Amino acid sequence: MSTLASLRLRKARRFASLALRNRATQQPAVDPDGGPPVSLTSHGERIATVHLALESIAAGTLRPRRLILWLDDLDAVADPHPGLRRLIRRGVEVRATENFRPHTKYYPYVQSIDMHRMPLVTADDDLVYPRTWLERLCAAHATDPTTNTAHRSREVTFTEGTIRPYEAWPEVVRGPSSPRNLATGTWGHVIVPRMLDALRGGADDFRSAAPAADDLWLHRVAVEQGVAAKVSGSFGHPDFLHLPDGGSALSSDNVGGSGNDRQIASAWDGALLRTMLDSPVPANAYL
Numbered sequence: 506m507s508t509l510a511s512l513r514l515r516k517a518r519r520f521a522s523l524a525l526r527n528r529a530t531q532q533p534a535v536d537p538d539g540g541p542p543v544s545l546t547s548h549g550e551r552i553a554t555v556h557l558a559l560e561s562i563a564a565g566t567l568r569p570r571r572l573i574l575w576l577d578d579l580d581a582v583a584d585p586h587p588g589l590r591r592l593i594r595r596g597v598e599v600r601a602t603e604n605f606r607p608h609t610k611y612y613p614y615v616q617s618i619d620m621h622r623m624p625l626v627t628a629d630d631d632l633v634y635p636r637t638w639l640e641r642l643c644a645a646h647a648t649d650p651t652t653n654t655a656h657r658s659r660e661v662t663f664t665e666g667t668i669r670p671y672e673a674w675p676e677v678v679r680g681p682s683s684p685r686n687l688a689t690g691t692w693g694h695v696i697v698p699r700m701l702d703a704l705r706g707g708a709d710d711f712r713s714a715a716p717a718a719d720d721l722w723l724h725r726v727a728v729e730q731g732v733a734a735k736v737s738g739s740f741g742h743p744d745f746l747h748l749p750d751g752g753s754a755l756s757s758d759n760v761g762g763s764g765n766d767r768q769i770a771s772a773w774d775g776a777l778l779r780t781m782l783d784s785p786v787p788a789n790a791y792l
Contacts, residue, residue, distance in 0.1 A: 516746050519633055523560045527588050534563035535572050535596040540639045541623055541695065542571035546602075546609035547630035552581050554631075554748045556588030559597055561633040567640035569626065572597045575613050577604035607719040608711055611696065615705050621698035624650070627690045633746040637739075638693060645737035646695045653727055653734040654695040655688035660789055661781050668778060671765040679738025680789030684781045687724040688734035692745060696723070700730045714772035721768055728780055741792065 506514075543562055547555040555574065562572060574589070574597065576582050581589075582601045589599055602613040610627045626642065628634065638656075646654035659674040662685075680686060688694045696704075703726055715722040727733045 519746055520557060520748075523557045523564070523633065524588075526564060527556055527560045527591055531595070532563075533596045534559070534568065534592055535570055536568040537570055539568040539570045540643050541569060541626050542573060542614070543569040543626045543628055543639070544573045544575065544610055544614045545628045545630055546575045546607075548576070548578065548604075551630050551748075552576065552578065552589075553586055556586060556592055557748055558628070558630050558632055558634070559592055560588075561636075562628065562639065563592070563595070563597070564636060565634065565639050566637050567643060569639060573614060574599045574630075575602045575609050576600070577602055577609065605708060605712075606716055608708075608722065610690070610719065611723075612704070612708065612711075615701050618701075621701040624698060625696050625701055627694045627696065629691050631748045632691065633748060634693075635740060635744045641737060641739040642693050642695060645735070645739065649682065649735065651697065652682040652732045653688060653697055653700065654737060655686075655690070655734040656692035656737050656740050657792070658686040658688045658734055658736045660787065660791075661685045661687055663782055666782060668769070670763070671769065675789075676792040677736045677787075677789045678741065678792045680736045680787045682733055682735040683787035683789075684728045684733045684784045685787055686734050686736060686789070687720060688727070688736075690720055690723070692740060694723070694734070696727075697732050700726055700732050703730050711772075715768040718765055718768040718772070721765060721772055725772055725777055728777055736789070738790065 559572060559574065562569065576599060579601055582599055585593060585599055593599055602609060605612045611625060614625060626639065642654060642656060658677045660677050662669045662674050677686060711722040
């Protein structure tokens with residue numbers, strides 16, 4: 506069997522298993538004594554499949570104490586997809602919000618709490634997560650809960666003092682906390698309370714400087730707060746399965762279309778770049 510055929514079969518089996526679980530299980534999707542809250546958003550056609558992403562998190566070896574899906578589609582909130590309706594009965598929160606584009610995965614949550622006392626984990630709507638995803642992320646975070654943690658990042662690199670294009674930054678699978686580590690939230694990003702408080706009230710700023718690049722904005726704030734991510738070393742690309750319609754026009758424009766570079770020029774000032782440039786190159790392991 507070819508590699509592509511094997512991947513298709515693995516996807517089909519995993520998606521079918523999660524769909525069956527969604528219809529059959531009565532197990533709560535959350536655990537009041539479990540891991541940190543997990544927050545994500547969805548839109549358009551993806552709302553029809555986001556229950557599989559949520560179900561994969563709910564089926565994990567560590568369940569979050571809250572699992573929140575933010576939607577700017579009021580009809581989808583008022584009349585949820587059957588898969589979402591079943592998850593709501595098991596504790597998932599589906600909440601209406603203003604549209605903050607990719608920042609919707611974290612910003613409404615930030616605004617909903619006056620003072621943050623626990624970290625937040627962000628996730629994406631187009632992935633099926635491994636069963637140990639949250640457990641391993643929290644275990645890595647526990648090694649130093651004062652800084653953010655991610656399962657994957659990009660290392661910001663420079664040539665003769667000039668920042669290189671985003672596409673040239675290597676993907677990091679393991680490494681220490683560093684201003685040069687830009688957490689890529691797709692695989693999961695733990696954001697510490699100090700930074701959550703600092704993010705409050707920033708909508709006008711990120712809408713102006715990085716409207717389509719939440720990772721870039723979050724990195725700016727992380728560096729300013731001294732909490733840039735360490736990287737867990739727990740997973741690789743084969744561990745994450747993309748749901749149907751997993752392709753993203755936003756991602757294509759940000760990476761292939763140089764959208765990230767344009768937003769870096771807008772969102773990152775000279776002081777931020779100097780902080781990263783003057784930081785020691787971390788002892789990272791790369792994908």
